[in-house]
Amino acid sequence: MPLSARNQLPGRVAEVHLGEVMAHVTVRVGKNLVESVITRRSAEELGLKKGDAVTVVIKSTEVMLQKD
Amino acid sequence: MPLSARNQLPGRVAEVHLGEVMAHVTVRVGKNLVESVITRRSAEELGLKKGDAVTVVIKSTEVMLQKD
Amino acid sequence: MPLSARNQLPGRVAEVHLGEVMAHVTVRVGKNLVESVITRRSAEELGLKKGDAVTVVIKSTEVMLQKD
Amino acid sequence: MPLSARNQLPGRVAEVHLGEVMAHVTVRVGKNLVESVITRRSAEELGLKKGDAVTVVIKSTEVMLQKD
Amino acid sequence: MPLSARNQLPGRVAEVHLGEVMAHVTVRVGKNLVESVITRRSAEELGLKKGDAVTVVIKSTEVMLQKD
Amino acid sequence: MPLSARNQLPGRVAEVHLGEVMAHVTVRVGKNLVESVITRRSAEELGLKKGDAVTVVIKSTEVMLQKD
Numbered sequence: 001m002p003l004s005a006r007n008q009l010p011g012r013v014a015e016v017h018l019g020e021v022m023a024h025v026t027v028r029v030g031k032n033l034v035e036s037v038i039t040r041r042s043a044e045e046l047g048l049k050k051g052d053a054v055t056v057v058i059k060s061t062e063v064m065l066q067k068d
Numbered sequence: 069m070p071l072s073a074r075n076q077l078p079g080r081v082a083e084v085h086l087g088e089v090m091a092h093v094t095v096r097v098g099k100n101l102v103e104s105v106i107t108r109r110s111a112e113e114l115g116l117k118k119g120d121a122v123t124v125v126i127k128s129t130e131v132m133l134q135k136d
Numbered sequence: 137m138p139l140s141a142r143n144q145l146p147g148r149v150a151e152v153h154l155g156e157v158m159a160h161v162t163v164r165v166g167k168n169l170v171e172s173v174i175t176r177r178s179a180e181e182l183g184l185k186k187g188d189a190v191t192v193v194i195k196s197t198e199v200m201l202q203k204d
Numbered sequence: 205m206p207l208s209a210r211n212q213l214p215g216r217v218a219e220v221h222l223g224e225v226m227a228h229v230t231v232r233v234g235k236n237l238v239e240s241v242i243t244r245r246s247a248e249e250l251g252l253k254k255g256d257a258v259t260v261v262i263k264s265t266e267v268m269l270q271k272d
Numbered sequence: 273m274p275l276s277a278r279n280q281l282p283g284r285v286a287e288v289h290l291g292e293v294m295a296h297v298t299v300r301v302g303k304n305l306v307e308s309v310i311t312r313r314s315a316e317e318l319g320l321k322k323g324d325a326v327t328v329v330i331k332s333t334e335v336m337l338q339k340d
Numbered sequence: 341m342p343l344s345a346r347n348q349l350p351g352r353v354a355e356v357h358l359g360e361v362m363a364h365v366t367v368r369v370g371k372n373l374v375e376s377v378i379t380r381r382s383a384e385e386l387g388l389k390k391g392d393a394v395t396v397v398i399k400s401t402e403v404m405l406q407k408d
Contacts, residue, residue, distance in 0.1 A: 005132075006103040007102055007103055008134075009100050009102075010136070024128070025133060027133065029098075029100070030097075030098035030099055030100065031098055032077050032097070032098065034075055034077075034126075034131060035074040035075055035128040035131065036128055036131035036132065036133055037128045037129045037131070038131075038132065038133060042133075046133065046135045047135070048133065048135070052135065052136075053135075053136040054133045054134060054135055054136060055133070055134040055136060056131060056132075056133060057131075057132040057133065057134055058102075058126060058130060058131055058132070059130070060092070060103040060104055060105045061105045062126060062127070062130035063102060063103065063104035063105070063106075063124060063125075063126055064073075064104065064106065064124075064125040064126070065093060065095065065104050065106060065110075065114065065116065065122045065123070065124060065125065066076075066122060066123040066125055067114045067115070067116065067120065067121075067122055068078075068120075068121040068122060068123055
């Protein structure tokens with residue numbers, strides 16, 4: 001996908017929790033769980049459900065770093 | 069770290085590229101590379117350099133999903 | 137906290153309003169009220185309630201300026 | 205300003221540092237310093253300079269909380 | 273409005289859908305529909321309803337590009 | 341593109357300005373100009389230049405509204 005967002009990580013949906021306006025979606029990416037909040041409409045239009053193959057997309061300006 | 073951001077992934081700095089105001093930092097997280105753009109000042113104050121152990125922090129509202 | 141986010145302001149929780157997926161949290165910071173929208177899960181896991189001491193964390197790329 | 209962004213805090217510019225594309229602006233808000241990264245073009249078009257009265261504007265979905 | 277956000281597009285509200293914490297607002301901008309998620313409180317305080325003239329405001333660091 | 345981001349607007353690149361780390365790209369979308377700040381690396385990897393057909397992509401949680 002020729003999108004400028006530099007982080008595009010393959011994963012698999014682990015859980016979808018729908019609210020009235022938003023949806024909380026958990027995705028397994030390698031050994032980590034990544035959590036995403038998108039609109040309920042997007043979750044429904046994409047038909048997201050447990051086990052779906054998805055790509056997690058994150059703009060690099062949204063990524064912070066903590067020194068351990 | 070008791071921070072509300074739900075995504076806190078352990079990694080290791082792979083590259084630091086400094087600009088005048090911003091810095092582009094690449095971090096290895098498992099089998100993926102995650103790219104982060106932070107201020108140059110933060111990169112310098114944290115003393116970020118290749119090999120450093122860091123935690124990648126991302127608020128869940130910044131995470132999009134693409135259905136494969 | 138050695139986090140790249142440059143804005144880390146001490147405050148005290150003034151109100152927590154929980155929705156199904158998100159939570160709206162108001163924090164007193166000096167003479168201002170700062171409002172935050174986080175996931176309900178984070179609000180519950182942090183056990184946020186009125187009077188709690190918290191740090192408001194904001195990445196500098198998310199801060200706009202208006203000339204008065 | 206009837207803008208949906210819930211955080212609109214009055215301050216005064218403490219420092220402006222221009223890069224080629226971005227600008228790093230520090231604003232005194234009460235007893236805190238708030239740092240903002242905007243485009244160089246906006247900094248120039250607004251004519252931002254030390255001492256200017258400004259309003260810091262932040263969408264609530266961009267505000268994280270850390271429990272102390 | 274002398275705000276640093278570089279994208280300020282005139283439009284007209286097409287739909288408002290309120291949740292407990294958030295609101296999903298659709299705005300017609302030229303020939304496009306732009307969708308916004310703001311807090312329910314902002315939607316109510318602005319009194320947003322179908323047909324209202326509004327300006328869509330987006331910080332340029334939040335805008336991604338896809339090559340077609 | 342089955343991406344959760346609800347705003348995907350067709351446009352054409354009007355200008356590309358490269359910095360050391362970031363790039364400022366202006367896109368004509370209908371009668372409006374939309375400005376985007378992405379990494380220089382993405383601008384170069386996508387080979388963005390004036391006249392290119394692109395899609396502007398914006399997550400709905402990043403869109404604010406001002407009542408006129």
